[in-house]
Amino acid sequence: MANKDNIFATPRDHVGDFCFDDAVADVFPDMINRSVPGYQTIIDTIGELGQAYVTPHSNVFDLGCSLGAASLSVARRCPANQCDIFAIDSSEAMVKRCQRVVDAFNLPNAIHVSEGYAQSASINNASMVIMNFTMQFIAPDERREIVKRVYDGLNPGGIFVLSEKVQHEQEAGNALINTLHLNFKRHNGYSELEISQKRAALENVMLIDSFSTHEKRLRNVGFSDVVMWYKCYNFMSLVAIK
Numbered sequence: 613m614a615n616k617d618n619i620f621a622t623p624r625d626h627v628g629d630f631c632f633d634d635a636v637a638d639v640f641p642d643m644i645n646r647s648v649p650g651y652q653t654i655i656d657t658i659g660e661l662g663q664a665y666v667t668p669h670s671n672v673f674d675l676g677c678s679l680g681a682a683s684l685s686v687a688r689r690c691p692a693n694q695c696d697i698f699a700i701d702s703s704e705a706m707v708k709r710c711q712r713v714v715d716a717f718n719l720p721n722a723i724h725v726s727e728g729y730a731q732s733a734s735i736n737n738a739s740m741v742i743m744n745f746t747m748q749f750i751a752p753d754e755r756r757e758i759v760k761r762v763y764d765g766l767n768p769g770g771i772f773v774l775s776e777k778v779q780h781e782q783e784a785g786n787a788l789i790n791t792l793h794l795n796f797k798r799h800n801g802y803s804e805l806e807i808s809q810k811r812a813a814l815e816n817v818m819l820i821d822s823f824s825t826h827e828k829r830l831r832n833v834g835f836s837d838v839v840m841w842y843k844c845y846n847f848m849s850l851v852a853i854k
């Protein structure tokens with residue numbers, strides 16, 4: 613069973629910025645499942661998209677892979693030896709555990725795990741690039757450049773799966789989706805203290821855009837279509853097609 617996330621359960625005098633350290637990596641599956649509505653559906657669908665779009669002898673990049681859930685989903689769904697999957701994360705704690713997870717399975721497609729920044733990943737011969745809730749942790753002024761690099765590294769017809777927490781552009785609607793998400797977290801057993809301390813920890817670290825900001829950025833670098841295939845409260849997943 614996954615370790616329970618109670619990182620923010622006790623009162624803190626000072627809440628520092630959130631970081632992906634050993635404590636977070638140890639409870640990550642529980643944390644993300646109780647915080648992101650539909651996380652497992654998104655992971656399963658990423659595998660299904662891989663099955664449909666990954667072409668023979670191409671590369672797949674999973675930028676901000678954490679423990680490798682999206683990479684594993686693609687590795688399992690694609691025909692054997694179809695692709696090389698590069699799972700990259702900037703957190704040493706995540707990468708160490710991700711490597712352990714990958715080593716524990718005999719997978720039909722290779723997953724190469726490495727520590728690094730999405731900003732400097734060398735993306736080439738890609739039929740699929742995944743950023744599953746990673747862009748939101750990257751400085752807003754660096755986002756366009758990453759999207760451009762993803763576009764340039766994709767083969768024609770390749771896809772970019774971008775999942776993000778988003779804000780609604782009008783205040784009333786934004787309050788509505790935030791409240792629904794808050795209730796989702798309460799329902800999943802997070803206390804008011806945990807919710808408020810985590811919110812404070814993420815305040816300077818997770819900076820979210822609206823759907824239209826993402827869409828404009830993707831179209832601006834050249835993606836021919838942008839499909840929002842998933843949305844629940846303030847979480848969405850897009851597929852941008854080259």
Ligand code: GEK
Nearest residue numbers: 632676677678681701702703729730744745746749
């Ligand atoms: C999943 N995709 O389970 N470059 C690379 N990695 C980064 C960067 C960066 N610049 N900044 C943050 N990260 C995963 C879930 S979690 C989402 C992704 C969440 C990494 C960070 O270390 C963490 O592992 C991941 O992005 C974000 O499908 O915690 O809400």
